[in-house]
Amino acid sequence: MWFELILAAALIVLYVAFWAWHSQGAGKLTQAEIDQYLAIIEKLPLPDKEVQAFTARVRPWAEADDGKPVYMFNLIHFFPRVQTFTGAPEFKGTPEEANAHYEKSLIWLWLSHASYPAFIGAPQAKNLINMQPERTWGNMTVVRYPSRRTFLKLISHPTYAPLAPYKLIAMELDLVPVSSGTVVPDLRWLVGGGFAIVFLLVGWIRLALFG
Numbered sequence: 001m002w003f004e005l006i007l008a009a010a011l012i013v014l015y016v017a018f019w020a021w022h023s024q025g026a027g028k029l030t031q032a033e034i035d036q037y038l039a040i041i042e043k044l045p046l047p048d049k050e051v052q053a054f055t056a057r058v059r060p061w062a063e064a065d066d067g068k069p070v071y072m073f074n075l076i077h078f079f080p081r082v083q084t085f086t087g088a089p090e091f092k093g094t095p096e097e098a099n100a101h102y103e104k105s106l107i108w109l110w111l112s113h114a115s116y117p118a119f120i121g122a123p124q125a126k127n128l129i130n131m132q133p134e135r136t137w138g139n140m141t142v143v144r145y146p147s148r149r150t151f152l153k154l155i156s157h158p159t160y161a162p163l164a165p166y167k168l169i170a171m172e173l174d175l176v177p178v179s180s181g182t183v184v185p186d187l188r189w190l191v192g193g194g195f196a197i198v199f200l201l202v203g204w205i206r207l208a209l210f211g
Contacts, residue, residue: 024114025150028067033149034059040156044164045087058152061177065148068180071118072145075174078138082169089162095170096138102166103141110143113154118144138171148177 038055078095091098103117110116119142126136145151154160167173 022114023146025146025153026067027147027149029062029065029147029149029152031063034062034152037152037156038062041152044155044161046164046168047085050168062148062152066179067147070145070148070151071178071180072143072151073174073176073178074139074141074143075137075176076139076141077135077172078170079172084169085165088165088169091166091169098166098170099139102163102170105163105166106160109154109157109159113145113150115143115145115150115154118142144180151177 038059041058042051042055044051076099078099080095082091082093082095082098091101093101119140121140123137123140127134145154155164
């Protein structure tokens with residue numbers, strides 16, 4: 001009996017700790033925070049015009065913060081070969097390898113901010129609907145951030161600055177923030193988990209009634 005109680009208490013503590021980690025950074029951004037983060041982002045080692053265009057679009061999005069989690073859709077078009085610009089790293093691999101280096105180097109920075117890729121996939125074919133101008137996509141990645149604050153905090157982190165150029169030498173990018181809506185997990189896990197709960201509940205009831 002004591003073992004079960006201790007185990008239950010330990011699991012509850014671990015879950016509360018996980019919940020706190022997963023929710024860190026929640027809450028609406030203040031104007032002072034926005035100004036502070038964007039001032040740092042403007043100094044990233046990227047082409048000046050691209051940084052200025054990025055911060056000009058980020059500011060109104062940040063100022064409209066609702067304090068809720070955000071999913072960042074990355075629609076990636078890889079260059080035929082790595083590009084260069086003033087301050088860009090000398091990278092001898094392919095654009096795909098440069099992006100892989102960027103994402104691999106970001107893993108611990110992502111996790112330390114309770115952020116992580118929720119989906120990564122490569123297209124199976126060109127767009128099945130004829131839309132002009134047509135673009136080809138090499139990859140689609142969805143990254144979950146606890147809040148807009150977390151996104152700005154992450155890309156203004158000192159660790160991020162030397163990594164950012166690896167992304168821009170590799171690709172053109174459509175970066176679209178999306179509010180969290182209905183998320184349906186893999187139904188196999190959902191149904192299997194439901195059956196497991198029913199099994200454990202029936203066993204507990206039988207044990208309580210019949211010893």
